Amino acid sequence: MDIQRVGIVGCGLMGSGIAQCAAEAGCQVWVKEAEESFLAKGLARIHGAWDRAVAKGKVTEGQRSAWQKNLQGTLSFATLADCDLVVEAIPERLDLKLQTFAELDRILGPAAILCTNTSSLSVAQIGPVLEPTRLGRFAGLHFFNPVPVMPLVEIIRTLATTEETLAALRGFVQGLGKTAVMAPDAPGFVVNRLLVPYLLDAIRCAEQRLATPEDIDAAMKLGCGHPMGPLHLSDFIGLDTMQSVAEVLFDAFGEPRFKAPSLLRQLVASGRLGRKTGSGFYRWEGEKRLEALSL
Numbered sequence: 001m002d003i004q005r006v007g008i009v010g011c012g013l014m015g016s017g018i019a020q021c022a023a024e025a026g027c028q029v030w031v032k033e034a035e036e037s038f039l040a041k042g043l044a045r046i047h048g049a050w051d052r053a054v055a056k057g058k059v060t061e062g063q064r065s066a067w068q069k070n071l072q073g074t075l076s077f078a079t080l081a082d083c084d085l086v087v088e089a090i091p092e093r094l095d096l097k098l099q100t101f102a103e104l105d106r107i108l109g110p111a112a113i114l115c116t117n118t119s120s121l122s123v124a125q126i127g128p129v130l131e132p133t134r135l136g137r138f139a140g141l142h143f144f145n146p147v148p149v150m151p152l153v154e155i156i157r158t159l160a161t162t163e164e165t166l167a168a169l170r171g172f173v174q175g176l177g178k179t180a181v182m183a184p185d186a187p188g189f190v191v192n193r194l195l196v197p198y199l200l201d202a203i204r205c206a207e208q209r210l211a212t213p214e215d216i217d218a219a220m221k222l223g224c225g226h227p228m229g230p231l232h233l234s235d236f237i238g239l240d241t242m243q244s245v246a247e248v249l250f251d252a253f254g255e256p257r258f259k260a261p262s263l264l265r266q267l268v269a270s271g272r273l274g275r276k277t278g279s280g281f282y283r284w285e286g287e288k289r290l291e292a293l294s295l
Contacts (some may be wrong), residue, residue: 001074
């Protein structure tokens with residue numbers, strides 16, 4: 001199956017990143033949001049990235065123009081009806097995802113593939129709202145933030161996902177210039193199963209005053225060759241997202257390493273969610289990290 005028409009549900013950081021990559025790969029892309037303000041913000045993020053790339057001489061005006069023609073926004077599910085593939089990228093709430101997939105299953109053609117970008121929920125939990133004939137064309141397609149930069153995509157297969165669907169998704173991921181790995185349909189998949197305990201341990205180290213946030217991050221960057229430190233990365237991901245993923249993993253496995261530390265809960269409760277709110281472990285101005293804040 002050749003995937004040419006792609007729908008994205010959700011135009012936040014993840015959805016807009018997936019839409020951007022698909023448009024750049026030559027797909028016709030429709031990105032759907034619930035409200036005009038959310039859609040406008042997400043599209044502005046994409047167009048801003050392209051404008052900056054042109055200003056830096058990384059792409060031509062012609063490339064930007066072609067990409068812009070490939071991308072359209074919508075507030076209606078019906079606009080996605082002719083898509084070959086639709087990827088859901090909405091918040092990690094099972095009730096919202098179930099509503100979304102029930103609507104998508106109703107309006108999409110029988111050959112369309114449906115995927116969720118969930119980072120922690122079991123893909124099979126969504127299956128019951130789909131028609132039995134759709135289950136073979138349903139899978140997880142987990143991108144990483146920031147999507148335009150990160151080269152990995154996890155493909156999550158359920159017991160019903162067909163080989164034809166997996167082949168189509170591998171081809172789509174390759175067409176985006178990314179690498180696919182197969183992951184089990186278990187909470188956290190591969191990357192978050194390994195990454196989240198590491199990030200939570202770093203938060204515990206900050207909570208116990210082992211070292212300052214700057215020194216914890218510098219130690220892991222310079223001592224282990226990581227591109228960014230764990231507290232910086234947690235701020236980048238979003239501390240509320242970190243807490244949600246930790247809760248899902250702890251509920252699934254019951255292991256102490258997956259339990260959200262008290263400090264993480266306190267930061268989330270106080271509205272310090274990281275980069276997106278301008279404060280977390282650090283103060284942020286847009287994408288720029290500034291000084292560490294008091295804990």
